[in-house]
Amino acid sequence: MDHEQLLHLGRALRVLGEHGDALTRDTPREKLQEIRSDIDRALNLVDKLTGPRTLTDCRQHPFGAVDESAPDRCLICQTHRRRAEELRKRDVGWTPAR
Incomplete structure (x- = not known):
């Protein structure tokens, strides 16, 4: 991993921590937008690293395409x-010719 990118990520995460400490019920919308930008910046840095x-x-x-009902979320x-299950069900009584 790039040492400089790790330093930037650490800085971005510290900024987010400061935002968290400063949140109140009266936090203005503009401040929340700034927090969103800082979160996006931190996520982009993580993406660059990982x-x-x-x-x-x-x-x-x-x-690949996502299937939320699949155990691995993989549609393919x-x-x-x-298909394999359908074939097994359909071929239950099937026996090969001799």
């Missing part, structure tokens, strides 16, 4: 699992 966030938990298709793998 790479983009994957969409799924699948090792084969980390940036879930589609394969569904």
